[in-house]
Amino acid sequence: MDFSWFLEARVLKHPEAAVPVFKLYGETAAWPTPDLIHCESIPERSRLHEWEIKPHRHGDLVQVLYVQGGQAELEVEGRSNLVAMPALQVVPALSVHGFRFSRDIQGYVLSLAQPLVEQLCSTLDSQVMKTPVCYAAGDEVPQLDALFASIVQEYGRQAPGRDLMLQALISVLLVSISRRWLALSSQESPARDRGREHVEAFTKLLEAHFRAHWPIERYAAAVGISAAHLNALCRRLAGQSALQMVNQRLVLEAKRCLVYTVMTVNQVSDSLGFSEPAYFSRFFKRETGVAPKAFRIQR
Incomplete structure (x- = not known):
């Protein structure tokens, strides 16, 4: 080049x-x-x-x-x-x-x-x-x-x-x-940060399994490190804990469902793997400051 x-x-x-x-x-x-x-x-x-x-x-x-x-x-x-x-x-x-x-x-x-x-x-x-x-x-x-x-x-x-x-x-x-x-691609690639590779592997797993509500320990085991190490890497590289990253992904998907579909709040809750709609509503309000129905009306 x-x-x-x-x-x-x-x-x-x-x-x-x-x-x-x-x-x-x-x-x-x-x-x-x-x-x-x-x-x-x-x-x-x-x-x-x-x-x-x-x-x-x-x-x-x-x-x-x-x-x-x-x-x-x-x-x-x-x-x-x-x-x-x-x-x-x-x-x-x-x-x-x-x-x-x-x-x-x-x-x-x-x-x-x-x-x-x-x-x-x-x-x-x-x-x-x-x-x-x-x-x-x-x-x-x-x-x-x-x-x-x-x-x-x-x-x-x-x-x-x-x-x-x-x-x-x-x-x-x-x-x-x-x-x-x-x-x-035939040129030598720059050295990779092993910690970044772990976080990238975590985010890829998160995208595939966030609806299943895996515990952080399971994500960490799948990446091949401890939960404490995964949390430390996420805080260092992403500025938030692994659990916060999981919660943000769930919130993002919930917002998209509420804005771009006609799904009811109960249906959104089910699609995201929550055991009860009431629990989903409490989770959503805790993370965003507003209830799911109020968020939909605002949009």
Whole structure:
């Protein structure tokens, strides 16, 4: 790959204890909507932070930045690259990252909740969205411009079939990234953090079994570590305990059912594996501050 479009590259370090865990840039609150997708322009968010996003990580989000114009210093996992030509940057979940942009920056940030990434990448190489790689857009700029324009347009309206269309468009993007990844697969991969691999294995198991209400000990045993070790890793890398991650996944699915289906609260409770609707309602209110019916009315 031609790296002439990198003006500068250097390795940086940040103390892990000083790195906050955000849902979106600068936001520590729970995922704001039942959507699994968030898309906005780079200037839209970065101008609020004086064109600099401080180093942080996301416990359950994967991001793709598309830099169309201007300059951007993209720091991911301790490596900083100054980009001056169109490029795609993959930011895996749990990766420490921060950005600095010129005031004439153009481009987009696409944030994808981990469950959606797992679903859409199920037929792709497992490492495609787990490795922080920056790709030069090269001669694919026209296609990427058109693709992101379509994603932004579809994201901003509530047309019939919106979710299906967004997933189709994002699938096209992921296939493009996958092809780039496969072209680089013969090169030596960067060393993997064993702790991150354990957390990634846990989140994959969580996606498959959250409705079964596995105890943390069972998840830990399946990963091959103790429950205490799993909790410590989750707190270090995701900013929350393993149980909190389980609860958040249940809440996210409950919100989606309440907003996007006509299922009753009792049916939602059953679909999520709760023994009693009353217990589900108490759980939902404890986690969100409102009862399921009230949440549905608010939306």
